[in-house]
Amino acid sequence: MSGTRNKKTTAAFILAAVLPVVILVLSLNIGAYRIPPKAVFTTIVGAVFPGGAASGPSPYADILFRIRLPRLLLALFAGAALAVSGASLQALFKNPLVFEFSLGISYGAAFGAALSLVFLGRKVPAQAAAFVFAIIAVLAVLVIAGKSASQVVTILLSGVIVSALFQALLSLVEFFANPYALQSLIFWLMGSLSQADWKDLGMTLPIIGVGVTVLILLRWRLNVLSLGEDEARALGVNVKREKIVVIVLAALTTAAATAVTGVISWVGLIVPHLVRMAVGADNRKVIPLSAAYGACLLLVADDIARSAASFEIPIGILTSVVGIPFFIVLLKKSGKIWL
């Protein structure tokens, strides 16, 4: 039994290192502007080793490095952020049905970003307000759940309530926004990576990078925290402090991603589950693998979003369409959920 597990684990890790790179390279070839694969290759090589045969700026370089690459990197990082925060929160709350969405973080962040976009314009980075309200959302969930925060149903219910609250507040922002701001707001809320440019990434990628890295460093610690407050404390862990750190990191990475991409949900639920089903619940494996496969998932989803039809399918809709049936299947198999 453990033999097959070990083989699966090794395979999973190797794949995790390789797959994102492979998908990234393949995705560079996808887009409305047809670039022959050979040209993709030579352009990349020409950029990495400059001074080659290339004479002057080519339109391909612009497309690959100004348009496609930032978007793909954003998909990679956002996917990793969402998957890792989902996995961490599941461990922390001892509840496999928890992820940043069900804790109200996603809609808290969206509300914060919307508030910032509508009333402060494009000058102030929306990430700041997104983060603040993501934290407020989590606090609200913990306060509402109260003493029974350790119970599965309670925390989910609190998350639903807080999400609903922020959605209502979001509607209020839409209501008070003038029609001009409203148009761009609605477009943004649908969840899209289509406007990714290096300026946006300049703020977002480092934040996500740091957040995901620290959460990966805490991967074993999450095993201990997942035992519950009393037991973890008996084992000598400063539970309160470490719990806060994890929640803040999860909120931070989710908010950073959401502020740029809008609400993209279900990634934080699907990916950790699939990973646990393959390699078991040990967070030393689950957290890093979730990062890698979350990145892959969002990359693939984005590829579909921009190539399946002549217009862009908002990626939030895609992940919901896939994620919700998946969630339902998971709920039905409740007994076997925390595989």
Place this chain on the structure above:
Amino acid sequence: MIPAKSILPFVLPALAAMITPAAVGQSRSPVTIVDSLGREIVVPGRVERIISLEPEVTRIIVALGEGKRLVGIDFFLRHHDRLFPFVFPPSKRLPVVSNQGQDLNYEEAIPLRPDIIFSSPSEFRMTEAIEKKMRLPVAALASMGKFRDLVTEIETLGRILGREDRAAELTTYFKEHMEAIRRAAAATGVDTGPTVYLSFWGSLLRTPVSYEPVEAAGGKNLASRLLPSYLGTAGATVSIEQVLLWDPEVILVQGNYPPAERQMTVESILRDPRLASVRAVRTGRVHYTFGFWYWWDPALVLVETAYLARLFNPGRFPDFDLVREGDEIFKEFYGTEGLFSALCRVLECHEWNPE
């Protein structure tokens, strides 16, 4: 012998009816119209109190000279439209009977005792609902961006208000002007107008699938081959790569916002490194244009088309002065001097005057 005195009361009105042309809104027989949803509506002869939820209709009513009959308007014209307060100053005292996202505020509307309500055709159920609740004629009218339908709409409103003459004046003026622009801008020989990409609604990637002023001015809207996707504004969302692929010769940015509120500006497009290879950016042919908000203002769309014709083919319109043209057209529609100049003070559109 019948005494003349006893016949007169019957003869005079009959003579009068034969001689006097129909109406300035006084007692007339009901009028049947077909609205934009294809519904047949019977409008009473006397329409004195009007609620209009569709900004385009409200603007036309004012242009027809019957703004005084308005008793209630929608939130957009009252609070967010930059032009309307100049065109119809009394609007600042008109009650708002419909807020953002709401169909009709019945409690506000009923005490106003309207004779007719004009609604927006993009919400079919709303029109039916209002008719059921208010039990008055509700006509859904809007051009949906088509000039032909705009003309029909002016004529229809003229019939409803008993101002067919004025309507005929406006439609004739409109058609003649539009025709003149079209002819001057039209292709002669092998020349074809420029390809145009429109960046509307404050977003680089949202573009209207149908925008007639561009074609009338001799250009070609690149997005016209796309299917409209969502949000009820007949727009589509494209990707940056698609814009690069199209490589438009001209890019137009919806500029109907005060400069401080613009989310998308000409400068940001010119400076965007991703668009550096696009023809329009390289040649500096990135301009503001008015666009539409809740469809047209009939005067503004004429100004717009003339302005675009000049932008696309400067050689054919050497003496074009945007502000002067604008003020002239607006005077024809609304009877007041300097309306376009007033708008330019808010939008700074005098700066768009092509050299």
Place this chain on the structure above:
Amino acid sequence: MKVRVENLHFSYGEFSLHVAGQTFADARVTSIVGPNGAGKSTFLKCLATILPASRGSVFVDEQDLADLSGKSRARLVGYVPQEPSFTFNYSVLDFVLTGRAASIPVFSSPSRHDVAAAEDALRFVGLAELPGRPFFELSSGERRLVLIARTLAQDPDILLLDEPTTFLDPRHEIEILELIRRLAGEMRKTVIVTLHDLDMAVKYSDDMVFMKGGNVVAAGPPGDILSEALLKAVYDIEMGILDVDGRRLIVR
């Protein structure tokens, strides 16, 4: 390590616990017995500082536990609950590894040394062949053993076990009690355990503490303090003590 309690108070609603002074000897097994509601578990949890005492102190080798950081305390005192409150389906080894938390820095993962400690603990409780087995597949007896192994991996000097034999069948019950004896004998740990079964307590303890209504009624080696009068005072029913083949049995 010697454990000394001084003037410990704890209240919860109507119930209040008060232990004026109590010592638990080094390398011995002390069992805490008494009727339901006597406060046995509460006392144990106060010793583990899981429940905050309202007054009084717990001293380990004359060091007040309240003065220690969580990590330092965990190196001294280990608490084994009856059941884990919740867990993901970790493998047995991963589960036991979590016991090493006090020795592993926050941002680190277990070292080979930590893994060896966990494996040793599993070996001690007799589950060495099961490291990869998922937790949910264990029987309740095996789960108890794994819980004890986890606390062993923590390597504290004092072990507190809360009703480790409740609901187990006789074979597993004996297995655990034998294990507890070895903890005190072989590993020289101070073991304090709450038991519901008087006969087993008598057989396996070096010392016993009888509690009733939140107070300690009597404490000492069973040979010294066990009497029918004591049993009647604590349990409110007549019980008899029989000598069978050198073993003391309690009948009611």
